[in-house]
Amino acid sequence: MFKVTITWMQCELANLIELLRSYPLSRKYETHRNSGFRYIHYGDIHTGIANVINEENNLPCILEGKYRTLKKDDIILADASEDYQGIAWPAVLNINPDENIVAGLHTIALRPKANIDSLFMYYTFLTTDFRKFGYRMGTGMKVFGITSNNLLKYNFNMPSKIDEQIKIRSIIDFINNVITLEQEKLNLILKMKHVFLRKVYSTKANDNMVLCKLNNYISKKGKINKENKEYIVSSVNNKKGFINQSEQFESTRLNNLDKSTYRIIEPKDFAYNPSRINVGSIGYNDTDNILIVSPLYIVFRLNDEINDRYFYYYTQTEKFLYEVNRNTEGSVRQSLTFENMGNINIPIPNNYQTQLLISQYFKKIDNIIFITEQKINRCKKIKTYLLQSLFV
Known part of the structure; x- marks a missing residue:
């Protein structure tokens, strides 16, 4: 057994980032052609299209314009939400984009300063502590929001060295990778079940x-x-x-x-x-x-x-x-x-035994689905626990 000593420091968010320009670009600016410009809309952050962004092709294209564009490690937060839980929900640009990426409607764009790991910051914005901060600082009646001025007042603890930040967030990275792989497996099984259901219950495909x-x-x-x-x-x-x-x-x-x-x-x-x-x-x-x-x-x-x-x-x-x-x-x-x-x-x-075999077959598929869902849920609980205990 050995201990890892980490030096923590108390920080205010304003001292760790540079505030970037975001633009009030709504859905009407989107285009189906490849314009060379894409944007991060707050709605895409809430739906999960934009979270840890490793594929810029998932982002919508927009019309060309004179914008200050984002680069790798920039963090984008949704400054508006239909509920308090979604206030300042984060995304992070985890690639060097080949196209021009812009922070769009209802977003706050941040660029971490030197010696700040962007993924560590991204996970910090997912912690219970920050969620509570967003709840306290949020305003609004039907749509809730947070201003950049209020956001930058967030105080929290973080490791003083970037390599320590990376070590901590790499644990969450590992859990995320497991969740992603299991979710892909689950999606594949569900598609397989759907195809099999269609074929098995088809009178055209089955003479019996x-x-x-x-x-x-x-x-x-x-x-x-x-x-x-x-x-x-x-x-x-x-x-x-x-x-x-x-x-x-x-x-x-x-x-x-x-x-x-x-x-x-x-x-x-x-x-x-x-x-x-x-x-x-x-x-x-x-x-x-x-x-x-x-x-x-x-x-x-x-x-x-x-x-x-x-x-x-x-x-x-x-x-x-x-x-x-x-x-x-x-x-x-x-x-x-x-x-x-x-x-x-x-x-x-034509015979009852065939019904029984079919039902047993799909029951086995459902058991695999259940086990996979349980594994995903356990990993999510572990992730939540780690976010609460590692990001102190």
Whole structure:
């Protein structure tokens, strides 16, 4: 074991940077042609298009003009946000640009002075301490902002030597690289699953598939919880299916909730929001627990001729979405009744064993997706912890 001694110094941001010119360039200045000029718009910082900028091609092109351009290691912050958490969210130019890069609308551009590592500064702007500073200094009612004068008042501690700054931020760099690689892996798996879903549930690609109406296989369920029993209060998430409402609301609100009108979801029941099933609002109770949901939901169960998970994966296909849209009705808000759910066509293999194999295959893919998401979330938590503990 050995100790690394780091000398920390207290600094004011104004003494560490040079304030650069930014320009009130809105989206109307963008062009589809390659003008040789690109800009960093505050909206692109908030959406993640501009964070650690390693590819200038990701930035929008703008019309030519006489601008003071940015160079490698310059830091750009969004001075406006729809919420306090996004005030002064940072981006950093991490390459020597081949084109002219300009700080655009609602941005504050900074150039670190000598012996200041730009990535260390970038991570400093992500710390909880700086986020709290932005919250205190931010102004506005509907759109929140921070002025450059207030920004430069930020006081914080940092290593006095640049090599020490680099050592500290390189740890965050490593975590970021892991997150990026795992996210790329996750995106690839999700694309693969999407392609496989489209092919597996295609009657054109599979001769052993028969197109059938759902009304031959479903029965309506969802008794009302008249006795107001304490079941798990749930709702349906467009991506996760059933989720516990305690994840969304405070427990006191749920404790005071009248559950006597809620519908009971038994194990192996499906439920969907008739007005939002077109965006994936359908859930399958694959647990041993009894749930309850809002009376707005429609509850049903499949008979033994269709494997539950085989059907559930079908609901994730473009074909199912097409069938939903074909069967919804309503002049103002489209809705899918239980009767119309029965009119939906579903491709069914000639034998049940094939359904089972298909559902098991996609379940394995989902397990890989879950493990990858868990790894990404753990890395993000580690990153948050390191930002709080290393950047003191």
